Structures are given as structure tokens and as C-alpha cells.
Amino acid sequence: MAGRIEDYALIGDMQTAALVCRDGSVDWLCLPRFDSHAIFAGLLGTEEHGFWRVGPAGPDDAEPAPADRRRYQGDSLVLESEWDTPRGTVRVTDFMPPRDGAPQLVRIVEGVSGRVPMRSALRMRFSYGRIVPWVHKVGERTVAVAGPDSVWFDADAETHGEDLTTYSEFTVSAGERIAFTLSWQPSHKEEPPLPDPEGSLEATTEFWREWVGHCTYHGPYREAVIRSLITLKALTYAPTGGIVAAPTTSLPEEIGGVRNWDYRYTWLRDAAITLSSMLRTGYREEARAWRDWLLRAVAGDPENLQIMYGIAGERELGETELDWLPGYENSGPVRVGNGAAGQLQLDVYGEVTEALHLAHMTGLSRNDYASLLQIKLIEYLEKNWNQPDEGIWEVRGPRRHFTHSKVMAWVAVDRTIKLVESGDADGPLERWRALRDEIHRDVCEKGYDRERNTFTQSYGSRELDASLLLIPQMGFLPPDDKRVIGTIEAIQRELSTEDGFVLRYPTAGEEAGVDGLAGDEGAFLACSFWLADDLAMIGRVDEARALFERLLALRNDLGLLAEEWDARLQRQVGNFPQAFSHVPLIDTALRLTASGAYGG
Numbered sequence: 001m002a003g004r005i006e007d008y009a010l011i012g013d014m015q016t017a018a019l020v021c022r023d024g025s026v027d028w029l030c031l032p033r034f035d036s037h038a039i040f041a042g043l044l045g046t047e048e049h050g051f052w053r054v055g056p057a058g059p060d061d062a063e064p065a066p067a068d069r070r071r072y073q074g075d076s077l078v079l080e081s082e083w084d085t086p087r088g089t090v091r092v093t094d095f096m097p098p099r100d101g102a103p104q105l106v107r108i109v110e111g112v113s114g115r116v117p118m119r120s121a122l123r124m125r126f127s128y129g130r131i132v133p134w135v136h137k138v139g140e141r142t143v144a145v146a147g148p149d150s151v152w153f154d155a156d157a158e159t160h161g162e163d164l165t166t167y168s169e170f171t172v173s174a175g176e177r178i179a180f181t182l183s184w185q186p187s188h189k190e191e192p193p194l195p196d197p198e199g200s201l202e203a204t205t206e207f208w209r210e211w212v213g214h215c216t217y218h219g220p221y222r223e224a225v226i227r228s229l230i231t232l233k234a235l236t237y238a239p240t241g242g243i244v245a246a247p248t249t250s251l252p253e254e255i256g257g258v259r260n261w262d263y264r265y266t267w268l269r270d271a272a273i274t275l276s277s278m279l280r281t282g283y284r285e286e287a288r289a290w291r292d293w294l295l296r297a298v299a300g301d302p303e304n305l306q307i308m309y310g311i312a313g314e315r316e317l318g319e320t321e322l323d324w325l326p327g328y329e330n331s332g333p334v335r336v337g338n339g340a341a342g343q344l345q346l347d348v349y350g351e352v353t354e355a356l357h358l359a360h361m362t363g364l365s366r367n368d369y370a371s372l373l374q375i376k377l378i379e380y381l382e383k384n385w386n387q388p389d390e391g392i393w394e395v396r397g398p399r400r401h402f403t404h405s406k407v408m409a410w411v412a413v414d415r416t417i418k419l420v421e422s423g424d425a426d427g428p429l430e431r432w433r434a435l436r437d438e439i440h441r442d443v444c445e446k447g448y449d450r451e452r453n454t455f456t457q458s459y460g461s462r463e464l465d466a467s468l469l470l471i472p473q474m475g476f477l478p479p480d481d482k483r484v485i486g487t488i489e490a491i492q493r494e495l496s497t498e499d500g501f502v503l504r505y506p507t508a509g510e511e512a513g514v515d516g517l518a519g520d521e522g523a524f525l526a527c528s529f530w531l532a533d534d535l536a537m538i539g540r541v542d543e544a545r546a547l548f549e550r551l552l553a554l555r556n557d558l559g560l561l562a563e564e565w566d567a568r569l570q571r572q573v574g575n576f577p578q579a580f581s582h583v584p585l586i587d588t589a590l591r592l593t594a595s596g597a598y599g600g
Contacts, residue, residue, distance in 0.1 A: 002027055002043045002328060005251060005572045006556035009070065009079045010231065011105075013096035014238035017247035018105055019043060019576070020079060020094050023064040024055035031151065031184040032103050034237060034244045034311060035264040039151060041129040044250055044334050045325045049129025054092050054107050054180065056085050057119040057169060067092075072558060075226050076208035077234055078201070079558075088114015090172055097200040098207050098238070102192045105182045106200055111172040120159075120168040120180060124151055128322050128336070132164055138191060142166060150187040154195055155180045216282035217586075219593035224552055227559035228582035229281060232274050235579050240296075241289030242266040242311035243274050246563070246575035252331035253521040253564055253574045260331055262338050263575040265317060267308045268294070268348045269392070270579050272355035277586040279362050287359055294352065295369055302376040305352075307345045307394075308338065317341040343390040344399070347467075349377050350408025354474070357415035360424065371425040378416045378432065385409040385439060391458075392467050393504055401459040403447035404467035410439040411474050440476070444483075453486030457505055464494050465505045466527035469534050479537040488534050495527075497567045500547055502527040522564030522573045525551065529584035533591055541595055548588050561585070 008019040008027070016036065019028040027042040042051040055064055067081035078095040089112035096105055109118055126133050126146040133144035133151070142153040153159070156178045157170040172178055179197035211233065217225050235244050249262035271290055278286045297313035298305060306315060319339035327334050356374055360366075391402035413436045420427045446459040457465035468487050472479040479485075495503045501523035528551055535544035554572070555561050561581040563574025 005328075005562050005574075005576050006560070007066075008043075008556075008560075008576065009072075009081075009094075009558050010234060010247070010560060010577055011077050011079055011094050011096050012234040012247065013098050013103060014234065014236055015099065016096075016103055017234060018094075018096065019248070020081075022066040022070065022081075023053065024067065024081060024092055025051050025053035025064065026094075026105070027051050028248060029105065030247075030264070031149065034247055037127045037149075038129070039124050039126055039149075041125065041325060043248070044322075044328050045129055047123060048125070049325060050123055050125035052105075052107075052120070052122045052124075052182070054109060054120045055118070056083050056090060057117040070557065072227075073205065074209070075212040075230065076205055077230060078205055078208070082112065083116075085114075085116050088112065088116045088174065090116040090118065093201065095201060095204050097204045103184045104195060104200065106195065106197045107180045108197055108201065109172050109178045109180075111174045111176045113174050115171050115173045117169070117171050118178075120155070120157070120166075122153065122166040122182075123164065124166075128325060128334075130322075130324055135161060135164075135166065141191065143191070145187050148187055150185050152183045152185060152192055153180070154183070214282050217280075217590065217593075219589065221552075221589035221593065224555070224559060225281065225586050225589050227555075228585050229278070229283070231560065231577050231582050232277065232579055233283075233286070235274075235577075236286060236289075237266075237311040240312045241286070241291075241293035242297075242309070242313070243271040243290060243579065244311060245270045245580060246578045248575045249336055250331070250334040251328055251562065251573070251575045254331070255329050255566065255569065255573060256331050257521075258331075258333065259521055260327065260333065260335055261340075261575070262319070262336050263578070264311075265308045265338060265341075266293070266297075266311055268305070269307065269345075269351045270583075272351040273583045273587075274579055275355045276358050277583045279358055279364075280590055281586065284362070284364060287362075287364055291356070291359060291364070291367065291370055295367070295373060298373060302373055303380050305348065305377070305380070306341055307343055307348050308341050315341070340390075340394040340396075343394055344387070345391060345394070346381070346385060346387070346389045346405040347392050347402075347408035349381055350411035350474070353377060353412040353415045357418065360419065360422075366424065371419060374416050374419060375425055375427055378413055378427070381409050381412055382435060385435075386442070393465075400457075400461070401446070402465075402467075403443060403455050403458060404465060404470065406439060406443045406447065407471055407474060407476050410436060410443065410476055413439065414475070443476070448483060452490060453483065454490035455483065455487045463506055464491055466491060466495055466502050466524060466530065467504075469502075469527065469530040472537055473530070473533060479534070484534075485538055488531070488538065491531065496531075497523050499567055500528075500550065501525070501565055501567065502531050522566040524564055525554070525561055525578070525581040526563075526584045528565075529581075529588045532588050533584070536588075536591055536595055541592070544588075545592055548592060551585070 003021040040050040070081040133146035181195040246263035250260035253259035319337040321333040325334040388399035457463040562572035562576040563578040
């Protein structure tokens with residue numbers, strides 16, 4: 001059985017990522033890319049679906065012991081887990097070297113004190129746990145082959161096969177280091193070079209030290225900001241600049257529920273806000289790489305802009321269910337691919353345009369095609385902004401005139417007007433100014449409930465939606481506007497949990513609600529950070545800081561956040577770690593720091 005979501009650590013190489021449980025088990029790893037088939041899928045099933053555990057040896061029928069301590073090695077993605085046993089203390093260092101060649105997962109066992117018996121149990125199952133590979137020896141190396149994939153296993157200790165699993169039992173003494181490495185290679189190619197675990201560790205540590213050195217934020221929340229930035233960097237697919245929303249699929253928004261989605265793709269919305277956070281903290285190269293990715297993905301077809309693409313810009317992301325996997329804590333179905341890729345979400349035009357605008361304003365070198373793309377997006381919105389859509393939350397119910405979508409259409413037009421006014425693009429300024437005014441007037445007339453003094457989820461609806469918290473942040477209305485304050489207070493009353501965190505919108509429990517799905521979900525962490533931002537903007541800075549610090553306390557011991565928080569179960573839920581949680585964490589930290597709203 002998999003651990004709790006917050007029991008996992010992230011390691012990665014900017015092309016894929018692994019989740020390592022507190023008990024030393026790698027329960028999730030897709031090779032060679034984020035969106036490839038998993039060779040360890042125990043996270044979504046059982047140990048029969050693939051895992052690799054390294055830890056102190058115990059009785060065969062005993063539950064694996066969780067590490068007594070774990071931490072990242074400084075500001076890096078190098079994980080250190082330590083166990084105190086009756087025979088001594090042992091440390092396991094896990095990491096994935098940033099690479100140009102074959103992906104590797106390296107695990108180094110180090111004796112800290114005494115002599116500790118250890119065990120490595122490696123069960124590789126290809127195609128999300130469905131295929132048992134052919135495992136055999138090539139000299140001193142072990143190789144597992146299935147179809148186009150091969151995984152090579154190199155160990156400093158003796159290994160043997162039993163029950164379709166590769167085991168190693170050994171004892172580590174104080175000061176001794178024993179390394180294990182997995183390397184992926186296309187099965188038709190020659191074997192990969194022998195690994196150099198210690199050299200790779202040194203290079204990986206240096207990579208992260210150098211990268212973190214570029215951060216320009218030095219405020220009171222630096223530890224949380226740096227960990228979030230490292231996480232966002234780890235979710236970037238280095239060869240293309242695409243950014244995945246999360247490295248996992250089908251971790252449930254409700255334990256036992258059906259709200260389980262594949263997040264291993266590049267949402268334009270998530271990637272755009274990630275780019276904004278990177279730019280605000282000094283990371284221009286990542287911003288440039290994402291802009292180039294965007295231009296390639298959209299190509300010459302902005303009229304058919306998708307809300308998400310594959311990490312190399314792929315358009316076809318067909319959704320299927322893996323019926324042989326029971327799901328995380330029996331939360332089925334397990335889905336791969338994402339059928340929401342074909343939805344109309346008008347807010348995406350605003351988020352992309354805002355990101356391009358910020359890149360322009362922060363001095364990112366001019367790209368004429370980026371400016372042309374921005375103009376093309378507005379030409380599309382001119383004809384389509386008043387259409388109903390599926391909205392920011394990708395509802396699978398009927399299309400609606402979502403208020404947030406209209407606000408973000410206004411943002412797209414407003415930022416493009418600024419681009420033209422700067423002289424870096426040409427366009428019909430008077431016509432677009434009139435369009436901007438028309439959209440603004442439309443939102444204020446149809447998306448606002450005068451009786452309750454709040455904007456609503458969609459035109460004519462009485463429901464609220466936490467995306468409305470972005471109205472002042474996007475400059476649609478000033479923070480001191482009574483309609484903004486009324487909306488913030490209404491969301492606090494109607495969408496907040498007892499601990500002050502924020503739900504995205506009302507769900508209908510057993511009935512299908514506005515999103516077309518049965519069941520409930522946890523408090524959405526991004527929305528909770530948005531509320532902290534808004535409270536700071538309207539002058540309630542002590543309240544904003546208190547909420548922000550409660551949100552920071554939800555991070556696991558390694559500083560990582562999933563998508564949502566289940567207040568009833570007091571645990572993280574949803575795909576993990578989630579870019580859409582770590583980005584607003586950074587933004588709120590920057591806002592509170594700028595306002596002086598922190599306690600020391």
C-alpha cells in the first residue's frame with residue numbers, strides 16, 4: 001500500500017521525476033520522460049505494480065520502517081534519509097543527475113555509525129505495472145527489457161532474483177558507501193556507459209548550487225520560496241522548456257473518489273503563471289525557454305489554441321483508463337492522457353498574454369513572433385470573447401459564461417493595448433480600447449450580484465467561485481472597490497473551510513454539480529494563497545500573513561504541496577507536487593515581503 005501523499009519526496013532531472021516514500025520505497029517513476037509509461041506504479045496500486053525499496057533489513061513479515069529523519073541536501077533535489085537502528089545509523093542519498101544522455105536514478109547507502117544490515121528490493125514492471133520485463137545478466141550488470149525499453153541496474157553489492165524481484169542483502173559499516181544505479185536506454189541500443197555515482201552526486205549538487213544562486217529574492221520567506229522554485233524547475237522538461245503541472249497522474253482530489261486526472265502535461269495557464277514567478281525571482285532563461293516552447297506549440301494556428309499540450313508541444317492527449325490499476329487508496333479510475341485538452345477555456349488567452357506582457361516588461365529580449373502571436377490571440381478574442389466556455393476549472397458539464405473567463409479576456413485585450421502603445425506592435429488601438437471597455441461593462445453588468453455585493457461564478461448564477469479573487473490582482477478593478485471587497489468577504493463566508501482555506505466552488509456531493517462530476521474535493525491551495533494576496537491588497541495584512549503561514553504549515557516536512565488539502569482527513573490530496581500550489585506560494589511571499597507584512 002502506498003504512503004500518504006505527503007510522505008513522498010520528489011527527485012528529478014528536469015526530464016522526469018521519481019517519488020520516494022518515507023520508508024525508502026520509490027513508488028512512482030516514468031522513463032524516459034514525465035509522460036512516459038511508469039516502471040514503478042506502486043503509488044497507484046500495490047507492490048506488484050512496481051517499486052524499489054532500499055532500507056534497513058527487518059523480518060520478512062515486518063512493515064518497512066520509515067526513516068527517522070529526511071531532508072534535502074541544502075538547496076537541491078538531493079534527498080537524504082536516515083534510519084536509527086539497534087545496530088547503528090544509516091543514510092540513503094537519492095538523486096537523479098541532470099542529463100544529456102540516459103536518465104539515471106542513483107541511490108547511495110552510507111554507514112553513519114555501527115554496522116547495519118540493509119536490503120534492496122527492486123521490482124520493475126513496465127507499462128504502468130502491466131508488463132513483467134525479461135530480466136537477465138549482461139556480465140556484472142542486470143538488465144530488464146520489454147518492447148522498446150530497457151533498464152540497466154548496476155550495484156556495488158551482490159544481487160539475486162527471486163519471485164520476479166531483484167534483491168540485494170548487505171551490511172554497511174560506518175564510513176562505507178554502497179551505490180545502486182538504474183539507467184534507462186532504448187532496448188535496441190547498446191548498453192549505457194557504466195555509471196559514476198559519486199561523480200554524478202558531485203555534479204548534481206553543483207548544478208543546484210549554481211542554479212539557486214540566481215534567485216533574486218532574499219526576504220523572510222526565502223526557504224519556502226527557494227524550495228518552491230526548485231520544485232518548479234524540477235517540473236520543467238529541459239529539452240523543450242515545457243512545464244508539467246505535476247509529475248503524477250490520478251492522485252485523487254477526494255480519497256476514494258473519481259476526480260483523478262493526468263497532470264503530466266503543459267497547461268498554458270499553469271506554465272504562464274510559473275513563468276511569471278520565475279521572472280519575478282530572477283530566472284530569465286526559464287522564461288525564454290517557455291516562450292520559445294509556446295511559439296512552437298501554437299505554431300501558425302492560434303485560432304485553435306489548446307489549453308494544454310504535451311511537453312514537446314504534442315496536441316493529441318487522448319484520455320484512457322488503466323483498469324488493471326486499482327488507484328491510489330482505491331481511488332479509481334486511473335487515467336492517462338487528458339480529455340480536457342480539447343476544451344474551450346477563454347481565460348487561457350489572458351494568462352498567456354499576461355505572461356508575454358510580463359516578459360516584455362522585464363526586458364526579455366524582443367521576439368517579433370511573440371508579439372505577432374499576441375495580436376493573433378486578440379483577433380480571435382474579438383470574435384469569440386462573448387461565447388460560453390468550460391472555464392478555468394475544466395468543468396465537464398455544460399459550457400457557461402464564466403465571469404473569470406471574461407475578466408481574463410479583458411486582461412488579454414488590456415495587455416495587448418499596452419504592447420501597441422509601447423510601439424512594439426501595430427494594431428487598431430481605438431477599436432481595441434472600445435473592446436476592452438465593452439468586456440469590462442459586460443462583466444460588471446452580468447457577472448455581478450448587486451443584492452449580495454459580489455461577483456458570481458457565471459452570468460446569471462448565484463454560485464461563487466474562488467477564481468474571482470483574481471479580479472484585483474489582474475487590475476480589472478482596484479482593491480478598494482466595494483465590489484471587490486464584497487466578493488472577497490462573500491468567498492470567505494461561503495467557500496472557506498473552518499480553518500480558513502478556500503474551496504474552488506461549491507460541489508454537489510453525490511450529485512453532479514456545475515463541473516459535471518459527483519463527489520467532493522479538498523480546499524484548493526492556490527485559491528487559498530489568492531485569498532491571502534487579496535487580504536493584503538485591501539489592507540488586512542495581519543490576516544493575510546496569518547493565513548499564509550497556516551498554508552506554509554500544510555507543506556510536508558520537505559516543503560512540498562499537492563493540489564488540495566482535505567480538512568476532514570487532515571492530509572494533502574491531488575497530484576503531487578503541484579506547480580499550481582507552489583507558484584502562488586511564491587507570489588504571496590513576494591507580495592507580503594513588499595508590503596512589510598511579516599512578523600520578523
